[in-house]
Amino acid sequence: MPPTAARPTIAPLPPLDRASQVLDSLVTYIDGAALAPGDRLPAERELMAALGVGRSTVREVIRHFQALGVMETRKGSGTYLLKPINAATIHMPLSLDAASLRDALLQTLEVRRGIECEACMVAARRRTAEDIAIIEAKLDEMERVHHLKGTAGEEDLAFHLAIYDATHNPLFRQLLEQMREAFERFWDKPFDRPDFARRSFPFHRRLFNAIVAQDTEAARLETLKILDIVEEDIKDMAG
Structure with missing residues:
Protein backbone atom coordinates (compact mmCIF):
# COMPACT_ATOMS: atom_id res chain seq x y z
CA MET A 1 0.00 0.00 0.00
CA LEU A 94 -17.80 35.18 -10.45
CA SER A 95 -21.11 34.86 -8.69
CA LEU A 96 -24.45 36.54 -9.37
CA ASP A 97 -27.64 36.26 -7.35
CA ALA A 98 -30.21 37.56 -9.84
CA ALA A 99 -33.95 37.32 -9.32
CA SER A 100 -34.49 35.66 -12.69
CA LEU A 101 -32.67 34.22 -15.68
CA ARG A 102 -33.64 37.29 -17.69
CA ASP A 103 -32.13 39.62 -15.09
CA ALA A 104 -28.92 37.57 -14.93
CA LEU A 105 -28.48 37.69 -18.70
CA LEU A 106 -29.13 41.42 -18.87
CA GLN A 107 -26.72 42.14 -16.01
CA THR A 108 -23.94 40.15 -17.63
CA LEU A 109 -24.64 41.89 -20.91
CA GLU A 110 -24.05 45.28 -19.27
CA VAL A 111 -20.59 44.12 -18.22
CA ARG A 112 -19.88 42.47 -21.57
CA ARG A 113 -20.55 45.74 -23.40
CA GLY A 114 -17.71 47.45 -21.59
CA ILE A 115 -15.28 44.55 -21.87
CA GLU A 116 -15.99 43.53 -25.47
CA CYS A 117 -16.09 47.03 -26.92
CA GLU A 118 -12.74 47.85 -25.34
CA ALA A 119 -11.27 44.49 -26.41
CA CYS A 120 -12.27 44.99 -30.04
CA MET A 121 -10.86 48.52 -30.07
CA VAL A 122 -7.57 47.33 -28.56
CA ALA A 123 -7.44 44.45 -31.04
CA ALA A 124 -7.93 46.90 -33.90
CA ARG A 125 -4.93 48.91 -32.69
CA ARG A 126 -2.59 46.02 -31.88
CA ARG A 127 -3.49 43.20 -34.27
CA THR A 128 -0.67 41.67 -36.26
CA ALA A 129 -0.79 39.94 -39.63
CA GLU A 130 -0.76 36.61 -37.80
CA ASP A 131 -3.69 37.71 -35.62
CA ILE A 132 -5.68 38.69 -38.71
CA ALA A 133 -5.07 35.29 -40.31
CA ILE A 134 -6.28 33.49 -37.17
CA ILE A 135 -9.36 35.66 -36.73
CA GLU A 136 -10.29 35.27 -40.40
CA ALA A 137 -9.93 31.50 -40.21
CA LYS A 138 -12.27 31.42 -37.19
CA LEU A 139 -14.73 33.70 -38.97
CA ASP A 140 -14.69 31.58 -42.13
CA GLU A 141 -15.45 28.49 -40.05
CA MET A 142 -18.21 30.30 -38.19
CA GLU A 143 -19.81 31.36 -41.47
CA ARG A 144 -19.48 27.84 -42.91
CA VAL A 145 -21.20 26.22 -39.93
CA HIS A 146 -23.82 28.94 -39.74
CA HIS A 147 -24.83 28.46 -43.38
CA LEU A 148 -24.88 24.69 -42.87
CA LYS A 149 -26.77 24.50 -39.56
CA GLY A 150 -28.29 27.94 -39.06
CA THR A 151 -26.30 28.44 -35.88
CA ALA A 152 -22.64 28.37 -34.83
CA GLY A 153 -22.29 28.76 -31.07
CA GLU A 154 -18.85 27.21 -30.54
CA GLU A 155 -17.49 28.77 -33.70
CA ASP A 156 -18.84 32.17 -32.66
CA LEU A 157 -17.02 31.87 -29.34
CA ALA A 158 -13.79 30.86 -31.09
CA PHE A 159 -14.05 33.96 -33.30
CA HIS A 160 -14.43 36.28 -30.31
CA LEU A 161 -11.65 34.57 -28.37
CA ALA A 162 -9.33 35.10 -31.34
CA ILE A 163 -10.13 38.81 -31.19
CA TYR A 164 -9.39 38.84 -27.47
CA ASP A 165 -6.05 37.15 -28.14
CA ALA A 166 -5.28 39.87 -30.70
CA THR A 167 -5.33 42.44 -27.89
CA HIS A 168 -2.17 40.80 -26.50
CA ASN A 169 -3.63 41.41 -23.05
CA PRO A 170 -4.52 38.07 -21.38
CA LEU A 171 -6.95 39.71 -18.97
CA PHE A 172 -9.58 40.16 -21.68
CA ARG A 173 -9.76 36.44 -22.37
CA GLN A 174 -9.63 35.57 -18.67
CA LEU A 175 -12.58 37.83 -17.94
CA LEU A 176 -14.73 36.46 -20.74
CA GLU A 177 -14.00 32.86 -19.81
CA GLN A 178 -14.77 33.58 -16.15
CA MET A 179 -18.11 35.06 -17.13
CA ARG A 180 -18.93 32.12 -19.37
CA GLU A 181 -18.01 29.67 -16.61
CA ALA A 182 -20.28 31.44 -14.15
CA PHE A 183 -23.27 31.44 -16.51
CA GLU A 184 -22.52 28.52 -18.80
CA ARG A 185 -25.89 26.90 -18.29
CA PHE A 186 -27.65 29.58 -20.35
CA TRP A 187 -24.86 31.07 -22.44
CA ASP A 188 -24.61 28.00 -24.67
CA LYS A 189 -28.29 27.85 -25.65
CA PRO A 190 -30.20 30.52 -23.75
CA PHE A 191 -33.81 29.49 -23.11
CA ASP A 192 -33.16 26.33 -25.16
CA ARG A 193 -33.05 28.45 -28.31
CA PRO A 194 -30.12 27.47 -30.57
CA ASP A 195 -31.02 30.37 -32.88
CA PHE A 196 -30.32 32.89 -30.12
CA ALA A 197 -28.91 36.17 -31.55
CA ARG A 198 -28.85 34.73 -35.09
CA ARG A 199 -29.59 38.19 -36.50
CA SER A 200 -26.17 39.36 -35.30
CA PHE A 201 -24.42 37.04 -37.76
CA PRO A 202 -23.72 39.61 -40.56
CA PHE A 203 -22.09 42.06 -38.16
CA HIS A 204 -19.25 39.66 -37.37
CA ARG A 205 -17.75 40.09 -40.85
CA ARG A 206 -18.08 43.87 -40.50
CA LEU A 207 -16.34 43.71 -37.13
CA PHE A 208 -13.51 41.74 -38.71
CA ASN A 209 -13.17 44.29 -41.51
CA ALA A 210 -12.95 47.11 -38.97
CA ILE A 211 -10.17 45.31 -37.09
CA VAL A 212 -8.29 44.70 -40.36
CA ALA A 213 -8.60 48.43 -41.19
CA GLN A 214 -7.48 49.33 -37.65
CA ASP A 215 -10.63 51.44 -37.37
CA THR A 216 -11.22 51.42 -33.62
CA GLU A 217 -14.47 53.41 -33.74
CA ALA A 218 -15.99 51.10 -36.35
CA ALA A 219 -14.92 48.09 -34.28
CA ARG A 220 -16.70 49.56 -31.27
CA LEU A 221 -19.88 50.30 -33.21
CA GLU A 222 -20.07 46.84 -34.81
CA THR A 223 -19.57 45.23 -31.40
CA LEU A 224 -22.42 47.32 -30.01
CA LYS A 225 -24.67 46.23 -32.88
CA ILE A 226 -24.00 42.57 -32.06
CA LEU A 227 -24.70 43.06 -28.36
CA ASP A 228 -27.81 45.17 -29.04
CA ILE A 229 -29.30 42.23 -30.93
CA VAL A 230 -28.39 39.91 -28.08
CA GLU A 231 -30.22 42.24 -25.68
CA GLU A 232 -33.29 42.38 -27.92
CA ASP A 233 -33.43 38.58 -28.11
CA ILE A 234 -33.08 38.23 -24.33
CA LYS A 235 -36.01 40.58 -23.79
CA ASP A 236 -38.14 39.00 -26.52
CA MET A 237 -37.56 35.43 -25.38
CA ALA A 238 -38.02 36.26 -21.71
CA GLY A 239 -41.31 37.92 -22.36
Whole structure:
Protein backbone atom coordinates (compact mmCIF):
# COMPACT_ATOMS: atom_id res chain seq x y z
CA MET A 1 0.00 0.00 0.00
CA PRO A 2 1.56 3.35 -1.04
CA PRO A 3 2.34 5.83 1.75
CA THR A 4 -0.17 8.58 2.38
CA ALA A 5 0.91 11.91 0.94
CA ALA A 6 1.84 14.51 3.53
CA ARG A 7 -0.79 17.18 4.02
CA PRO A 8 0.49 20.60 2.90
CA THR A 9 1.05 23.15 5.60
CA ILE A 10 -0.02 26.77 5.73
CA ALA A 11 3.12 28.87 5.49
CA PRO A 12 3.56 31.56 8.17
CA LEU A 13 3.72 35.16 7.01
CA PRO A 14 6.65 37.58 7.32
CA PRO A 15 6.27 40.22 10.03
CA LEU A 16 5.43 43.11 7.68
CA ASP A 17 2.20 43.63 5.75
CA ARG A 18 0.62 40.56 7.30
CA ALA A 19 -2.98 41.59 6.69
CA SER A 20 -2.44 42.21 2.97
CA GLN A 21 -0.87 38.76 2.53
CA VAL A 22 -3.45 36.66 4.37
CA LEU A 23 -5.69 36.36 1.35
CA ASP A 24 -2.88 35.27 -0.98
CA SER A 25 -1.53 32.81 1.59
CA LEU A 26 -4.94 31.21 2.08
CA VAL A 27 -5.49 30.91 -1.69
CA THR A 28 -2.07 29.27 -2.05
CA TYR A 29 -2.93 26.78 0.71
CA ILE A 30 -6.32 25.92 -0.84
CA ASP A 31 -4.67 25.35 -4.21
CA GLY A 32 -1.81 23.29 -2.76
CA ALA A 33 -4.14 21.19 -0.64
CA ALA A 34 -6.32 20.57 -3.72
CA LEU A 35 -9.45 21.54 -1.80
CA ALA A 36 -12.57 21.08 -3.92
CA PRO A 37 -16.04 22.65 -3.65
CA GLY A 38 -17.72 21.19 -0.59
CA ASP A 39 -14.47 20.70 1.36
CA ARG A 40 -14.13 22.23 4.81
CA LEU A 41 -11.39 24.79 5.46
CA PRO A 42 -9.17 24.68 8.56
CA ALA A 43 -10.82 26.04 11.69
CA GLU A 44 -10.50 29.73 12.51
CA ARG A 45 -8.08 29.08 15.38
CA GLU A 46 -5.90 26.92 13.14
CA LEU A 47 -5.74 29.69 10.53
CA MET A 48 -4.89 32.27 13.17
CA ALA A 49 -2.05 30.16 14.56
CA ALA A 50 -0.65 29.14 11.17
CA LEU A 51 -0.76 32.63 9.66
CA GLY A 52 0.22 34.47 12.80
CA VAL A 53 -2.65 36.95 12.59
CA GLY A 54 -5.62 37.87 14.75
CA ARG A 55 -9.20 36.69 14.55
CA SER A 56 -10.41 39.95 12.97
CA THR A 57 -7.99 39.59 10.05
CA VAL A 58 -9.01 36.00 9.38
CA ARG A 59 -12.68 36.91 9.51
CA GLU A 60 -12.14 39.86 7.16
CA VAL A 61 -10.58 37.55 4.56
CA ILE A 62 -13.37 34.99 4.97
CA ARG A 63 -15.98 37.74 4.49
CA HIS A 64 -14.17 38.79 1.32
CA PHE A 65 -14.44 35.27 -0.08
CA GLN A 66 -18.08 35.03 1.00
CA ALA A 67 -18.87 38.22 -0.91
CA LEU A 68 -17.36 36.62 -4.01
CA GLY A 69 -19.53 33.55 -3.54
CA VAL A 70 -16.42 31.41 -3.08
CA MET A 71 -16.90 30.33 0.56
CA GLU A 72 -19.75 29.70 2.95
CA THR A 73 -19.66 29.68 6.75
CA ARG A 74 -22.14 27.29 8.37
CA LYS A 75 -22.99 27.97 11.98
CA GLY A 76 -21.55 25.33 14.26
CA SER A 77 -19.87 23.52 11.37
CA GLY A 78 -17.16 25.70 9.87
CA THR A 79 -16.25 27.37 6.58
CA TYR A 80 -16.60 25.47 3.33
CA LEU A 81 -15.30 26.05 -0.19
CA LEU A 82 -18.09 26.62 -2.72
CA LYS A 83 -16.02 27.20 -5.85
CA PRO A 84 -12.47 26.24 -6.88
CA ILE A 85 -9.67 28.77 -6.35
CA ASN A 86 -6.44 28.66 -8.32
CA ALA A 87 -3.39 30.51 -7.00
CA ALA A 88 -2.04 30.81 -10.54
CA THR A 89 -4.85 33.14 -11.56
CA ILE A 90 -5.37 36.75 -10.56
CA HIS A 91 -9.15 36.53 -10.82
CA MET A 92 -11.79 34.95 -8.65
CA PRO A 93 -14.86 32.94 -9.69
CA LEU A 94 -17.80 35.18 -10.45
CA SER A 95 -21.11 34.86 -8.69
CA LEU A 96 -24.45 36.54 -9.37
CA ASP A 97 -27.64 36.26 -7.35
CA ALA A 98 -30.21 37.56 -9.84
CA ALA A 99 -33.95 37.32 -9.32
CA SER A 100 -34.49 35.66 -12.69
CA LEU A 101 -32.67 34.22 -15.68
CA ARG A 102 -33.64 37.29 -17.69
CA ASP A 103 -32.13 39.62 -15.09
CA ALA A 104 -28.92 37.57 -14.93
CA LEU A 105 -28.48 37.69 -18.70
CA LEU A 106 -29.13 41.42 -18.87
CA GLN A 107 -26.72 42.14 -16.01
CA THR A 108 -23.94 40.15 -17.63
CA LEU A 109 -24.64 41.89 -20.91
CA GLU A 110 -24.05 45.28 -19.27
CA VAL A 111 -20.59 44.12 -18.22
CA ARG A 112 -19.88 42.47 -21.57
CA ARG A 113 -20.55 45.74 -23.40
CA GLY A 114 -17.71 47.45 -21.59
CA ILE A 115 -15.28 44.55 -21.87
CA GLU A 116 -15.99 43.53 -25.47
CA CYS A 117 -16.09 47.03 -26.92
CA GLU A 118 -12.74 47.85 -25.34
CA ALA A 119 -11.27 44.49 -26.41
CA CYS A 120 -12.27 44.99 -30.04
CA MET A 121 -10.86 48.52 -30.07
CA VAL A 122 -7.57 47.33 -28.56
CA ALA A 123 -7.44 44.45 -31.04
CA ALA A 124 -7.93 46.90 -33.90
CA ARG A 125 -4.93 48.91 -32.69
CA ARG A 126 -2.59 46.02 -31.88
CA ARG A 127 -3.49 43.20 -34.27
CA THR A 128 -0.67 41.67 -36.26
CA ALA A 129 -0.79 39.94 -39.63
CA GLU A 130 -0.76 36.61 -37.80
CA ASP A 131 -3.69 37.71 -35.62
CA ILE A 132 -5.68 38.69 -38.71
CA ALA A 133 -5.07 35.29 -40.31
CA ILE A 134 -6.28 33.49 -37.17
CA ILE A 135 -9.36 35.66 -36.73
CA GLU A 136 -10.29 35.27 -40.40
CA ALA A 137 -9.93 31.50 -40.21
CA LYS A 138 -12.27 31.42 -37.19
CA LEU A 139 -14.73 33.70 -38.97
CA ASP A 140 -14.69 31.58 -42.13
CA GLU A 141 -15.45 28.49 -40.05
CA MET A 142 -18.21 30.30 -38.19
CA GLU A 143 -19.81 31.36 -41.47
CA ARG A 144 -19.48 27.84 -42.91
CA VAL A 145 -21.20 26.22 -39.93
CA HIS A 146 -23.82 28.94 -39.74
CA HIS A 147 -24.83 28.46 -43.38
CA LEU A 148 -24.88 24.69 -42.87
CA LYS A 149 -26.77 24.50 -39.56
CA GLY A 150 -28.29 27.94 -39.06
CA THR A 151 -26.30 28.44 -35.88
CA ALA A 152 -22.64 28.37 -34.83
CA GLY A 153 -22.29 28.76 -31.07
CA GLU A 154 -18.85 27.21 -30.54
CA GLU A 155 -17.49 28.77 -33.70
CA ASP A 156 -18.84 32.17 -32.66
CA LEU A 157 -17.02 31.87 -29.34
CA ALA A 158 -13.79 30.86 -31.09
CA PHE A 159 -14.05 33.96 -33.30
CA HIS A 160 -14.43 36.28 -30.31
CA LEU A 161 -11.65 34.57 -28.37
CA ALA A 162 -9.33 35.10 -31.34
CA ILE A 163 -10.13 38.81 -31.19
CA TYR A 164 -9.39 38.84 -27.47
CA ASP A 165 -6.05 37.15 -28.14
CA ALA A 166 -5.28 39.87 -30.70
CA THR A 167 -5.33 42.44 -27.89
CA HIS A 168 -2.17 40.80 -26.50
CA ASN A 169 -3.63 41.41 -23.05
CA PRO A 170 -4.52 38.07 -21.38
CA LEU A 171 -6.95 39.71 -18.97
CA PHE A 172 -9.58 40.16 -21.68
CA ARG A 173 -9.76 36.44 -22.37
CA GLN A 174 -9.63 35.57 -18.67
CA LEU A 175 -12.58 37.83 -17.94
CA LEU A 176 -14.73 36.46 -20.74
CA GLU A 177 -14.00 32.86 -19.81
CA GLN A 178 -14.77 33.58 -16.15
CA MET A 179 -18.11 35.06 -17.13
CA ARG A 180 -18.93 32.12 -19.37
CA GLU A 181 -18.01 29.67 -16.61
CA ALA A 182 -20.28 31.44 -14.15
CA PHE A 183 -23.27 31.44 -16.51
CA GLU A 184 -22.52 28.52 -18.80
CA ARG A 185 -25.89 26.90 -18.29
CA PHE A 186 -27.65 29.58 -20.35
CA TRP A 187 -24.86 31.07 -22.44
CA ASP A 188 -24.61 28.00 -24.67
CA LYS A 189 -28.29 27.85 -25.65
CA PRO A 190 -30.20 30.52 -23.75
CA PHE A 191 -33.81 29.49 -23.11
CA ASP A 192 -33.16 26.33 -25.16
CA ARG A 193 -33.05 28.45 -28.31
CA PRO A 194 -30.12 27.47 -30.57
CA ASP A 195 -31.02 30.37 -32.88
CA PHE A 196 -30.32 32.89 -30.12
CA ALA A 197 -28.91 36.17 -31.55
CA ARG A 198 -28.85 34.73 -35.09
CA ARG A 199 -29.59 38.19 -36.50
CA SER A 200 -26.17 39.36 -35.30
CA PHE A 201 -24.42 37.04 -37.76
CA PRO A 202 -23.72 39.61 -40.56
CA PHE A 203 -22.09 42.06 -38.16
CA HIS A 204 -19.25 39.66 -37.37
CA ARG A 205 -17.75 40.09 -40.85
CA ARG A 206 -18.08 43.87 -40.50
CA LEU A 207 -16.34 43.71 -37.13
CA PHE A 208 -13.51 41.74 -38.71
CA ASN A 209 -13.17 44.29 -41.51
CA ALA A 210 -12.95 47.11 -38.97
CA ILE A 211 -10.17 45.31 -37.09
CA VAL A 212 -8.29 44.70 -40.36
CA ALA A 213 -8.60 48.43 -41.19
CA GLN A 214 -7.48 49.33 -37.65
CA ASP A 215 -10.63 51.44 -37.37
CA THR A 216 -11.22 51.42 -33.62
CA GLU A 217 -14.47 53.41 -33.74
CA ALA A 218 -15.99 51.10 -36.35
CA ALA A 219 -14.92 48.09 -34.28
CA ARG A 220 -16.70 49.56 -31.27
CA LEU A 221 -19.88 50.30 -33.21
CA GLU A 222 -20.07 46.84 -34.81
CA THR A 223 -19.57 45.23 -31.40
CA LEU A 224 -22.42 47.32 -30.01
CA LYS A 225 -24.67 46.23 -32.88
CA ILE A 226 -24.00 42.57 -32.06
CA LEU A 227 -24.70 43.06 -28.36
CA ASP A 228 -27.81 45.17 -29.04
CA ILE A 229 -29.30 42.23 -30.93
CA VAL A 230 -28.39 39.91 -28.08
CA GLU A 231 -30.22 42.24 -25.68
CA GLU A 232 -33.29 42.38 -27.92
CA ASP A 233 -33.43 38.58 -28.11
CA ILE A 234 -33.08 38.23 -24.33
CA LYS A 235 -36.01 40.58 -23.79
CA ASP A 236 -38.14 39.00 -26.52
CA MET A 237 -37.56 35.43 -25.38
CA ALA A 238 -38.02 36.26 -21.71
CA GLY A 239 -41.31 37.92 -22.36
